[in-house]
Amino acid sequence: MAINQIRSIEGVLCYGNAFTDTLTDNPRIETPMKCEKEPIRIHVLHTGSVYIDRALAFRERSLHPMPYTGWLRSNAKKLWVPVSAYLIDHPDGLVLVDTGWHTDMRKSQRSHLGFLPATMLTGRLPAGEAIHEQLTAMDVEVGDLTDVVLTHLDSDHVSGVEHVKDASNIIVSQPEWEARGDVRYSPSMWDGVDINPFALTDIPFGPYNEGLDLFGDGRVYLVFTPGHSAGQLSVLVHNGIGWILLSSDVGYAERAWADGVLPGVTDNDDEARASLRWVAEFSQRDDCLAVLANHDTDVVPGEV
Numbered sequence: 048m049a050i051n052q053i054r055s056i057e058g059v060l061c062y063g064n065a066f067t068d069t070l071t072d073n074p075r076i077e078t079p080m081k082c083e084k085e086p087i088r089i090h091v092l093h094t095g096s097v098y099i100d101r102a103l104a105f106r107e108r109s110l111h112p113m114p115y116t117g118w119l120r121s122n123a124k125k126l127w128v129p130v131s132a133y134l135i136d137h138p139d140g141l142v143l144v145d146t147g148w149h150t151d152m153r154k155s156q157r158s159h160l161g162f163l164p165a166t167m168l169t170g171r172l173p174a175g176e177a178i179h180e181q182l183t184a185m186d187v188e189v190g191d192l193t194d195v196v197l198t199h200l201d202s203d204h205v206s207g208v209e210h211v212k213d214a215s216n217i218i219v220s221q222p223e224w225e226a227r228g229d230v231r232y233s234p235s236m237w238d239g240v241d242i243n244p245f246a247l248t249d250i251p252f253g254p255y256n257e258g259l260d261l262f263g264d265g266r267v268y269l270v271f272t273p274g275h276s277a278g279q280l281s282v283l284v285h286n287g288i289g290w291i292l293l294s295s296d297v298g299y300a301e302r303a304w305a306d307g308v309l310p311g312v313t314d315n316d317d318e319a320r321a322s323l324r325w326v327a328e329f330s331q332r333d334d335c336l337a338v339l340a341n342h343d344t345d346v347v348p349g350e351v
């Protein structure tokens with residue numbers, strides 16, 4: 048869903064009857080919010096883009112044994128998609144979700160990504176679009192970030208982490224950290240960066256009801272949605288009106304969860320299906336304002 052398609056509600060932000068009515072009419076809200084709380088804003092940032100085979104985004108049945116690699120596949124089967132990051136402006140802190148491309152991608156993609164991944168994808172990072180460049184343009188210093196959440200360790204999410212290594216707390220789920228030696232990852236990207244894995248706790252959301260209530264106030268949840276990777280997180284934010292789900296790479300666009308189309312690369316298909324099903328169900332809730340996939344071409348940068 049594009050940002051400009053997000054359901055609009057009268058009486059914008061958390062003041063007014065629309066919000067109160069949503070609460071009282073909908074018994075499925077597990078964590079009631081107080082209306083007087085400050086709203087939370089989400090800034091969608093595009094930290095460049097990536098050229099991939101369409102089968103990496105949407106799994107295909109094919110005679111080709113690994114269509115998602117793009118090897119020996121025509122350009123007609125490939126597409127450019129954005130590489131998103133998000134800045135969540137919570138009253139108690141500034142949270143960055145994912146880090147996009149490192150500026151090294153402007154120089155030598157093969158040495159930054161590694162030989163094999165560089166044959167599968169091409170990144171593009173125009174001037175001014177690296178994460179630290181965008182934060183500077185927004186008058187945000189890296190030291191202002193209270194948390195950097197890595198939804199998972201694929202290169203397009205973690206490549207730029209060095210640019211924000213001075214943030215207070217860079218976190219990833221424990222299961223994802225335990226899988227950091229997987230061949231698909233490039234540990235050199237977080238070399239010298241202090242990353243803190245966190246243990247999953249019980250939360251009222253997600254396919255396994257596991258994750259983390261980041262501020263302890265029921266407004267920003269890191270939701271354990273594994274399958275694409277071992278410990279992938281989605282991020283669920285209540286902005287004062289309703290929920291916005293940042294679904295990372297659980298599915299690559301709305302049609303993924305609407306039609307049950309897995310990503311081309313998964314760590315565990317059963318878990319990936321469970322996570323996709325949960326996103327599909329959550330997207331149907333009356334209080335779900337939007338689901339934003341990381342690489343959806345219909346999602347444009349801006350404030351949600």
Ligand SMILES: [Zn+2]
Nearest residue numbers: 201203296341
């Ligand atoms: Zn991705």
